[in-house]
Amino acid sequence: MRSRVLILGGTSDIGLALARTFAAEKYDVVLAARNLAQLQIIQADLQIRHQVEVSITYFEAADFDSHFDFYHALTIKPDVVICVFGHLGSQPRAELDWSACDEIITTNYTGAVSILNIVANDFANRKRGTIVGISSVAGDRGRQSNYIYGSAKAAFSVYLAGLRNRMFSKQVHVLTVKPGFVKTKMTEHLTTPALLTASPGQVAKDVFKAVRKKKDVLYTLGIWRLIMFIIRMITEGMFKRMKM
């Protein structure tokens, strides 16, 4: 039987690239997202290109109460679960409007924790599986331009580190992915330096390799590991004076 990947956030640009990469490697794919019409188009495309089984299902990260039934309705349980949904939001708006702030925290952190707790318990019982969380380099240091988003991603990275620690003895692999800039609809309003900006396809290939090699933490592009190391080394005394 073929391996199966569940992509939570199947309509995201990185999620779509991940679906293509895993399908090309002959994984069956389950795509979960809010927009079922868009998922149907992706489903047909993947099936034609890769001749694997592709199923689609509705998933809303903020609807915590639905997560248990969502996961347990999957008739065949996945071998790999990738949590890729996320929301950049607007930092200035989030500073003024709690519902905008809450949406960022819920989508990038509490929604992910709610569904991954359920997945983790299943994988722990089965003593197998891989959980991939798409966090961000934004979680490595708080900056004035996006610290609400960054703090939710920081919390998600710490959650994944703890989950990895818990799951090690259960033979479950947990991978934290920290992308730098990626050219997607999330960042289309931003001008990012070309040399530091990955395509969704590059990110997906890096993730696939890291799953295969059972890596713990992946920076993609790799140069971001060095950049974030340097940024973390700057003292708070200096950092607070910088416009970041």
Ligand SMILES: NC(=O)c1ccc[n+]([C@@H]2O[C@H](COP(=O)([O-])OP(=O)(O)OC[C@H]3O[C@@H](n4cnc5c(N)ncnc54)[C@H](OP(=O)(O)O)[C@@H]3O)[C@@H](O)[C@H]2O)c1
């Ligand atoms: N692009 C970057 O530069 C970058 C850098 C670092 C990390 N990341 C992370 O990479 C991941 C993918 O981002 P992307 O760039 O591919 O973004 P994207 O194309 O804008 O996709 C974001 C996805 O999240 C989904 N989503 C938002 N709120 C949701 C909710 N409440 N329930 C379910 N799904 C929800 C959206 O679904 P709808 O279509 O239904 O809204 C959409 O599919 C995110 O976690 C992001 O934070 C991105």
